[in-house]
Amino acid sequence: MKSIPTPFRLSPLWTKGLSWFFRGCGALCLSAAMAAPEAADTASTGQDEPLKVPQVQRLGENRYRLGEIEFNSKTREIRVPAEVNLQQGLVEYYLVHETGKIHESVFCTKVRPLELQMVLKLCRYQEGEGDLFDVFYPDEERKEREKQERARGEAIAIEVQWEKDGQTVTHPGASCVRNLARSAPMTDGPWIYTGSVVDQGDFIAEIEGSIVAVYLDIYAMLNSPREGAEDDERWVSNAEILPDIGTPVVVLMKPVSELPK
Numbered sequence: 001m002k003s004i005p006t007p008f009r010l011s012p013l014w015t016k017g018l019s020w021f022f023r024g025c026g027a028l029c030l031s032a033a034m035a036a037p038e039a040a041d042t043a044s045t046g047q048d049e050p051l052k053v054p055q056v057q058r059l060g061e062n063r064y065r066l067g068e069i070e071f072n073s074k075t076r077e078i079r080v081p082a083e084v085n086l087q088q089g090l091v092e093y094y095l096v097h098e099t100g101k102i103h104e105s106v107f108c109t110k111v112r113p114l115e116l117q118m119v120l121k122l123c124r125y126q127e128g129e130g131d132l133f134d135v136f137y138p139d140e141e142r143k144e145r146e147k148q149e150r151a152r153g154e155a156i157a158i159e160v161q162w163e164k165d166g167q168t169v170t171h172p173g174a175s176c177v178r179n180l181a182r183s184a185p186m187t188d189g190p191w192i193y194t195g196s197v198v199d200q201g202d203f204i205a206e207i208e209g210s211i212v213a214v215y216l217d218i219y220a221m222l223n224s225p226r227e228g229a230e231d232d233e234r235w236v237s238n239a240e241i242l243p244d245i246g247t248p249v250v251v252l253m254k255p256v257s258e259l260p261k
Helices: 012-022 026-035 111-122 139-146 204-206
Strands: 056-060 063-066 071-074 078-084 093-097 105-109 155-164 167-172 178-179 191-192 210-213 234-237 248-255
Touching: 063 111, 071 111, 078 111, 105 248, 111 204, 111 210, 204 210
Parallel strands: 093 105
Antiparallel strands: 056 063, 063 071, 071 078, 078 105, 078 248, 093 210, 155 167, 155 191, 155 248, 178 234
C-alpha cells in the first residue's frame, strides 16, 4: 500500500464541512448547498490560493450544476466533462484531475475530486471499500479482515460520450481500456464507489487527483472490481476506439441495481 503523502492542511471549519458532506445527507444537503452564503465560497488550504467552493445552481426540474459537473437528483446521473489524455500505453487510472497522474490515465478533467465527492453525496451514493483491497494484505492479515463486516460501496456504471461526425456517440466506459491478459477490451461492468481516504481532515483524492482507478488504489474515489485489478501491467488504453488526444468527452456516472459478480 502506498504511504500517504504530506498533504496541505484544511482549516478546522472546512474539515467540519467535509465531514458533513461526506456523511451523505441527500436532499437536505442539496438544499443547504444551494442556500450557502457567499462567504462560504472559499476555504483555506495552507496554499497561497484558497480553495474555491462553487455553489450548486439549479438548471431545471431535478437538474443541477456544481462547478462544471451537471447532475440529476432524481435519476442520480452525473456528467463530468473531461478529455482524452492517453490514447495508447499502460494505464492505472480511467480518470484523474489534470494535476494528477496524467502519464497513466485514459482521461483527465478540470473537475476537482472534492467537487465530485460533494456531488456523489448530494446524489446519495454510499461509499465503502469492503474487501476490494484485501488482495494487497498478507495472508494472515487478510484472514482477520475477512472476519469483519465491511460492505462494498455502491456500484456505479460509467459511460463516455464524445462527438463524431456531428453525432454524439456513447460507449461503455470499460470499452476504452484493453485487458492485455485476454487481448480484449475490459469486461463491461460498473466501478465501486470506495470514496478515497480522509486523513486528519485532508481528502487524499483531492491531493493526488485520483478519481477513477483501473489498478486498485485506496486513494481513488472509484475502483474497478474486475479480475486482475491488482495488476498494474495488465491494462492499456484502447487505441482502437478512443478519439485523438485532447478530444472533449463527457464521463457519465449512473447507479446500477447490483454489484458485479
